[in-house]
Amino acid sequence: MIKKQQIVILVGIIFFVLINNYICAQVETIKLALFDTPYNEMPLNVPLLSEYEKNYLAGVEAAAQVAKAANINIVYKPFFYGAGPLDVLSEISKVQEWQPDLIIGPGASDQFLLLKNYIFNTMVLSSYASDISLTTLPKNFYSVNLPDVQVSSLLSQYIHQQYPQKNIYVITQIDSKECVDASDLFINSYHKISPATKITQNKLILDNVSSIDSKKLMTGHEQDIVVIFNFTYYGYSVLIRHIAASFPKSNLIFFSNQDDWNDKGTDRPRKNDNLLYQSYRIGPVIFDSNDLDYKEFENAYYKLYHQEPVDSVSFMLYLTVMSVVKALIQFPPPETYQGMREKILYSYTQALKYDPTWFRLKYYAIYQLTPQGEVLITKFAV
Template identity: 35%
Template structure:
């Protein structure tokens, strides 16, 4: 019986501070995925009105836009791609369904029941990285490089290091921190202290582009050693790399954001995208935002709410029924590994959590 929904989009679509010139492209790609889902919902008799509140990292701007978003009286709020933003959302928003497209921090478990993230939890992502290392690089230490300005990155690096030592009691997990804005002045001899040849280097940057820049810098320093890089940094963009991978190294990107492009669900998305835009989808973020909208559309269709509830209550009720049947509702269940070439990512393998 729910025929009309008010949706607020609340996010900072600039996922990578090193890609400021790419901001408008990513904003458009973010919204394109939502528009495709709105068209699909309309074909099911559900009309979705959207209001967009894109913001920067400025806290005062976030507070002002959060107040404006509440005034819009939405039934659903989505966005919050970072864990910090999603955790902060509790202070601004109340009884609506509040969805994150990608947040993953363990602290999300403390949020109210009407908050849910479609992001793969950090513990699962950590296990997937370790699984990949164990399958391809036996009995090695790992060397973790991390962007120190990001609390999420620091927390995840600690989780990964501790988890790796739990499953490899004789192995070491060394860490080295950097500031993204100071990457050009890193003292490499000090930065690489603890690294040994053949140790996989885990790249944990503030964004995918800055991660590639760091790989290039490390590879140049380590010559003639050919290092191994692994990153699970979210790539919102296309298969083409945001900047060239330069140097002699093997690098792998584990995509825990989208679940890859071989699923039946992705094919349905691609068909509907092409109907609307007359071109195939190019950017990963479009599929991620599409799935976020489809998660509540599907919940409403599959678990019809009691008719005495208003729209906001009904959406929350249906979504919670969906989560009772599947606690990982609409989260990726497969994780695609890409190998980096100088200019793009190419498929390497698909992982499933063991």
């Protein structure tokens, strides 16, 4: 009797080990390099930088949580670089030495474009890059963000619709290729809609906003619609406050094409709107309760942090990671593919053949800044 029990126990142990080994064999690991910088979005302010990094990584953690259900284990390592436009280059060798299966970042188009000369056989994804030159990149580069050419078209249509009789004053950050490219796209798009509209462009270096003579900058343009193409939404906010301080009674109207990484826009009406100016931006609809991807993200985020997500950067990083997970599931690579890097390249290439706008958000909106936060003014499909 004892021997029979021992045999049963032994068989049970062997079965458990075999099943466990089988399950473990099915779990695949993705080595993910997060190759980006918080300095593009925020000033040298430690609390704000820490908040940005925390919410950036929270999106990756949420994606890793969801990926487990598909037997995919995500191991990530941040490679955050400095504020200089070429600081990204100093980290490339470190990323290459780690030999990731997947790279996410940079968010800035200028820096994303630089990587084409260094990264060849690894999928490189960006959550925010949008410059028109991205179309010239090799097939292993892709951004889940809407290209500037489409954003510029949407923005020009909205402004002309709302202010058909107004002149346009474009302020462009000259030391950023993506800002110059985006402003040119906007001007061309607006001229197609309204050839008779007067459009004036002023190209500036915007690294020291406090030194800018606002009255000189705005002379003759106080009644124009001011469209600013600069590197970050934070920088845009600082600039318009600086300009508006010199025109407290003019009710200047500003527009930006920049995403705001840390504001949860809402369509609830606001009261006590007593800003000295009007500020609008165009950006994706992030917190959409009707979107299945967002619902999945929200559930995973809540399980991890026991609160609802509040910053859009978390969802954008989640979306970027999940675009790979879903590609692997929907377009599984042949069994002959052994390495995860090769599997991702195959599956993502197939996903883009199936849908060239793979995992890009389908709705954009115009948001207005109020003292209490942002308000969603209007939404349109893209």
